[in-house]
Amino acid sequence: MKTKQLFLIGGKEDKGDKPLLLEEFCKRFNPEDGPLVLITGASKIPLEVGEIYTRVFSRLGVSEIIHLPLTQRSDCLLPENIQNMERASAVFITGGNQVKLAGILGGTPFFQTMKQRVNDGLLYGGTSAGASIASGLMIAGGRGGYNPRRNLVKITGGLALIRGCIIDQHFRERNRLFRLASAVSANPEFIGLGIDENTALIITDDRYCEVVGSNSVTILNGNGITHTGYTEGTAQDAIPIFGMNLNVVTEGYGYDLEERIPILKKGNNSSTTIELETA
16 A cells, blocks of 8 residues: 655745745656646636646646546536546645535545545645645634634634644745634644645655745644633633644654654754654
């Protein structure tokens, strides 16, 4: 069985002369094994977005790209679409509205095929909404803010390609720290993963994380929370959160989702870390 791997980008990745993240994504699958399936149904302009990414992936050497807009649930019932997913070498979901796309994909034969293949080692890539939708508990909306509040975040079900996490994107750029903190304070068994723009979090075997890209990933662990005021006052009130653990992880560093500890770069002599190549 192949290694399960999710390649999650925080959005606004470079698609110009140096699309380093998308290039790194392409290095992780063999196009000779089958097509790259590109899904753009989260976007308001799925055909145009499909053309943009098709050009980039073609420039990066991917010879067979199958663009599936998937703009309605009936698209996920078509035998030819399911067959394309069955023979894919990788799948990539672009940005837009993750709630819209979850409503299109969820529970369909196409999604069941995709989920089984991802669990069996098909490389999954997603940017912006395509990253958020991978989690089981998904941020459905909200806004940035300068303190945690109930009304900062709306939560719904995602595709559950990885469990035990809540994934947010455009993180630092849209001031979403307290949005994610609010979500984790209400669901402290979940780890919050806030991915900055032009940055990717690569999760291997549902456990080992590695960061690549120009910015960072903020990781919130709610296991140690001793008190949260999430249910106190009104939805507009700032809430206290005591004991939440925060790590900021940059390129070359990682995180162990099972042990809930950061992973230092290879060569660091600290005896309390796990080297990334164990992933």
